[in-house]
Amino acid sequence: MASVESFSEPVYVYEKPVRLWHWVNALAIVALAVTGFLIAWPPVVTSGEASEHYLLGYIRFSHFSAGYVLAVGLIGRAYWALVGNRYARELFAPRVHDARWWQGLVDEVRWYLFLVEEPRKHAGHNPLAGLAMFLFYVLGSLFMIATGFALYGEGLGAGSWAANAFGWVISLLGGSQQVHSLHHLGMWYLVVFTLIHVYVAVREHHLSRQSVTTTMVDGWRVWKDDRP
Template sequence: MKVNRVSGRVLQGPYEPVYVYEAPVRFWHWAMMLCMIVLGVTGYLIARPLPAIGGEATFSYFFANVRMIHFIAAMLFAVLFAVRLVWAIVGNRHARSIFLPPLWSFEWWSGLFHQAAYYLFLRKAPHHWVGHNPLAQLAMFVMFVLGTFVIVFTGLSLFSEQFGWGSGWMNAFGWVNVLLGGSQMVRTVHQLAMWWLALFALVHVYMVFREDIMSGETVISTMINGVRMFKREPR
């Protein structure tokens, strides 16, 4: 099988299974998914708290617990993302595809437009790719990677606020607050980033199922066993 090293496009058969996603990447993917669900739910509860609980405040710590779960999941999320960045360097070449779209490759760009045209029903069949197709790669970078950077840094800045200016936390992340023009803007951007990632999740899940059903490659099982199989000989 002949594959373009830069763009990941399959140029020639016969097709054989490729080990794409290594175990750490797969574990990371599902752990991130769990974190995102927990963070989305608790984050929404923080922005729109439930109706008041009665009784003395002494006996309830509900809202603080919601926030604590959010913080724990958020720290895991941030650490997972940081570890993933390291893995992008030490892992196989598919491990860095979502961080470094090969914008310099002509074939990648032509593949991007071809894929977009395919999704707009202007082309009958897509090209074959070992890893992400160029459009998926770009979406992963712009929506997921950039969105995650924004949500992690705004989140860390919001977390630091409880320690006050001059604390180690604030020294590390207070610049986000200054850059965006105040705590309220950090909250607003944090929430916008959440919706941005929710939008990503929606499109991601749809595309994964669609590709798994309609494309010539396995998609969902690839994120479970790591192997990309080609279901039929492409044209």
């Protein structure tokens, strides 16, 4: 558990590659959600020759491009978890083997439910936030990448790299239409998680005992009081 009861000075938590990934990834998710929605409910063009309109083509291109950014970014983030500081690993490795981590998780649940007056201090993710990021963001993103590239491979055609690498997803999940439906459902899953993530980050920045939102801007965790 990343408890910092002994710390009183600012702690450098998020290195530049982590912060860059965070904001680029956030933009990619927004682009994917907006273009994915438009692909599911395409805008109607009612005038002119069909050959003069390529709106949906541009939307699909933007969606595919943002998908590449999401996938490459996650690979890069996994690499940095191996070579970066200890806080860079928290996204992929919740400390479930540590009894203190579980106690911290219970404490955070009580804090979010307004059952305690103040939370503990944490340099990196608090246990509940770290677990949520792993279960909902990491695993959710992997699902969206796998299903997204499986559908992309259908468009590229048999023998393409995407069809070869992810074609098995179509068969595993019960066919193309089923994958389309699950991929679309996954979009709403990530949208809801993102909204909750933003709310909690803003809430914690104002109510907890350490900086939160500004830490992802400058990398430094700053304490708001001198109590343990």
